[in-house]
Amino acid sequence: MIGFLTRRAGAAxxxxxxxxxxxxxxxxxxxxxPVKAYLGANASPAAVAAERVTLHLxxxxxxxxxxxxxxxARGDLGTSYRTHRKVTADLGAFLPATFxxxxxxxxxxxxxxxxxxxxxxxxxTFVRGVLLVGATAPPFLLALGGIILFYAHLGWLPAxxxxxxxxxxxxxxxxxxxxxxxxGDGLQHVVLPALVLAxxxxxxxxxILRASLQxxxxxDHVRTARAKGxxxxxxxxxxxxxxxIGPGLSMAGLQLGFMFAGVVVVEQIFSWPGIGNYLAxxxxxxxxxxxxxVTVVLGAVYIxxxxxxxxIQALADPRIxx
Amino acid sequence: MSDAAVVPRRFGVRSRTPxxxxxxxxxxxxxxxxxxxxxxxxxxLLAPDDxxxxxxDFNLPPGSPGHLLGTDMIGRDLLSRTLWxxxxxxxxxxxVxxxxxxFGxxxxxxxxxxxxxxxxxxxxxTDLFLALPGVLVAIAxxxxxxxxxxxxxxxxxxxxxPYYARIIRGExxxxxxxxxxxxxxxxxxxxLRILRRHLLPGTVPTAIVTASLDIGNxxxxxxxxxxxxxxxxxxxxxxxxxxxxxxxxxxAQWWVPVVPGIxxxxxxxxxxxxxxxxxxxxxxxx
Numbered sequence: 001m002i003g004f005l006t007r008r009a010g011a012a013x014x015x016x017x018x019x020x021x022x023x024x025x026x027x028x029x030x031x032x033x034p035v036k037a038y039l040g041a042n043a044s045p046a047a048v049a050a051e052r053v054t055l056h057l058x059x060x061x062x063x064x065x066x067x068x069x070x071x072x073a074r075g076d077l078g079t080s081y082r083t084h085r086k087v088t089a090d091l092g093a094f095l096p097a098t099f100x101x102x103x104x105x106x107x108x109x110x111x112x113x114x115x116x117x118x119x120x121x122x123x124x125t126f127v128r129g130v131l132l133v134g135a136t137a138p139p140f141l142l143a144l145g146g147i148i149l150f151y152a153h154l155g156w157l158p159a160x161x162x163x164x165x166x167x168x169x170x171x172x173x174x175x176x177x178x179x180x181x182x183x184g185d186g187l188q189h190v191v192l193p194a195l196v197l198a199x200x201x202x203x204x205x206x207x208i209l210r211a212s213l214q215x216x217x218x219x220d221h222v223r224t225a226r227a228k229g230x231x232x233x234x235x236x237x238x239x240x241x242x243x244x245i246g247p248g249l250s251m252a253g254l255q256l257g258f259m260f261a262g263v264v265v266v267e268q269i270f271s272w273p274g275i276g277n278y279l280a281x282x283x284x285x286x287x288x289x290x291x292x293x294v295t296v297v298l299g300a301v302y303i304x305x306x307x308x309x310x311x312i313q314a315l316a317d318p319r320i321x322x
Numbered sequence: 323m324s325d326a327a328v329v330p331r332r333f334g335v336r337s338r339t340p341x342x343x344x345x346x347x348x349x350x351x352x353x354x355x356x357x358x359x360x361x362x363x364x365x366x367l368l369a370p371d372d373x374x375x376x377x378x379d380f381n382l383p384p385g386s387p388g389h390l391l392g393t394d395m396i397g398r399d400l401l402s403r404t405l406w407x408x409x410x411x412x413x414x415x416x417x418v419x420x421x422x423x424x425f426g427x428x429x430x431x432x433x434x435x436x437x438x439x440x441x442x443x444x445x446x447x448t449d450l451f452l453a454l455p456g457v458l459v460a461i462a463x464x465x466x467x468x469x470x471x472x473x474x475x476x477x478x479x480x481x482x483x484p485y486y487a488r489i490i491r492g493e494x495x496x497x498x499x500x501x502x503x504x505x506x507x508x509x510x511x512x513x514l515r516i517l518r519r520h521l522l523p524g525t526v527p528t529a530i531v532t533a534s535l536d537i538g539n540x541x542x543x544x545x546x547x548x549x550x551x552x553x554x555x556x557x558x559x560x561x562x563x564x565x566x567x568x569x570x571x572x573x574a575q576w577w578v579p580v581v582p583g584i585x586x587x588x589x590x591x592x593x594x595x596x597x598x599x600x601x602x603x604x605x606x607x608x
Binding site: 014018133140148152260264265291299 | 449450453454455456457458459461462463465466467468469538542545546549550551552562565566569572573576579580583584586587590591594
């Protein structure tokens with residue numbers, strides 16, 4: 001088991017190194033001159049030459065990659081051409097909003113996925129149909145439909161922002177400090193973007209869970225449990241669900257990683273002040289240091305999530321480590 | 323197993339759902355894939371107006387005389403723009419899937435047929451690419467190269483092939499253990515001949531089904547990239563970008579941003595239904 005965990009962690013480090021290398025090489029070919037960006041277009045040739053030395057721009061590629069990596073490890077991903085602030089400072093300001101959005105969306109995805117897989121009433125069929133159709137739509141169309149319905153027509157939910165002017169962990173903070181008015185407002189703001197983000201993962205999770213439940217339901221031990229007179233709830237809770245939830249959970253972990261990657265479009269539409277919105281604003285400005293920073297940070301979150309999910313699975317079911 | 327189905331329950335699922343084996347329906351759905359491809363190819367002929375030049379009043383609603391889907395903020399015909407957008411999206415998605423299938427398929431075929439260290443090296447490489455966050459890497463590639471359709475296609479294709487390499491490799495390994503391949507080997511057929519005559523044809527059904535089910539994913543990904551400004555450049559019609567540019571009009575003239583979005587949804591729906599139907603047809607034949 002320890003061997004498996006070590007190998008898995010080593011693989012994650014290798015993938016992270018590849019990711020940073022890809023981003024670094026792309027940065028070399030991206031338009032935009034970092035020296036001009038820092039010093040302005042009218043800098044004297046001497047100042048430009050001095051800055052090139054400070055930034056190690058004339059060193060060989062491999063040595064520059066080394067500098068990039070060691071700077072990244074110290075929390076320095078360069079300076080944004082657009083905001084003229086350190087990219088890591090920008091990311092630190094925007095990451096909490098993205099984090100809260102993704103966590104709420106993930107909870108929605110789990111809930112909807114469970115309903116998709118298990119509810120056998122008319123309501124369940126309805127939810128399944130809506131989710132299946134919704135998953136074929138691009139997220140931006142879902143967002144537009146949601147805004148038209150819940151904001152413009154019904155007036156139930158706000159369409160943009162996250163409520164309040166706290167940049168950090170707005171929901172967590174108001175929950176912990178017991179500021180219920182702020183918490184309720186924040187919750188109202190998060191519902192629509194989180195739902196839009198949750199639809200496609202909910203279908204993926206629901207489908208896997210449903211297939212796995214179907215398989216377990218026809219297993220011999222379930223027939224035995226029924227035959228000895230257990231109630232349906234007991235059969236389902238003790239003998240079916242526990243045995244079939246594994247594949248659903250591993251798909252959920254995979255989808256959590258995808259959500260961090262797919263958050264860009266949703267944040268842009270809802271003007272959610274997160275890292276995806278930051279990326280969407282950096283792209284038209286050709287602000288490559290910022291784009292690279294977002295790619296590395298969200299990519300690292302994605303890789304770490306997948307690794308942790310794999311490890312948890314192996315600990316829960318030792319057969320996986322073989 | 324029927325006992326599970328007759329016990330009434332609010333929770334749980336039927337232990338067996340009836341498989342849909344409707345031949346005619348499946349044929350119609352696969353036909354839709356072809357129809358959409360024809361529409362995409364013939365967008366130039368089908369579009370009533372020029373997609374880039376203004377041809378009418380601003381923001382005409384759908385159903386206006388002469389403009390079936392209305393016009394946008396500068397008076398361009400939305401039907402024409404959408405048809406051209408469908409051409410760009412659908413043909414691009416087909417191209418990405420084809421490149422992924424050919425390149426990934428080749429890697430998978432070689433790895434599966436060669437086995438040993440070749441298999442090991444190629445598959446570890448594939449795993450590395452699979453573990454990368456594909457969407458983010460595609461965004462970084464396109465952003466570094468600068469927006470433009472060719473760059474977008476290149477960016478997606480680079481992260482798209484590993485999935486195919488894995489699937490084709492698995493299929494080849496399974497085929498290589500089958501008796502007819504064993505027999506060919508014993509009969510003294512060369513490696514190349516086994517690859518060409520016995521392994522390659524066996525992977526075709528899986529390859530076709532996988533690829534057709536994947537078209538919808540690529541359509542959605544392309545629309546998303548185009549939405550955040552990483553698709554074709556400004557005046558060219560493109561579904562995601564057309565929605566993004568008209569976002570501020572949502573509450574006043576909803577159709578301007580929504581029509582291109584619905585087109586994306588229809589493309590992805592047709593791709594998914596058609597891919598499922600194709601799988602049904604090919605499974606039925608086996």
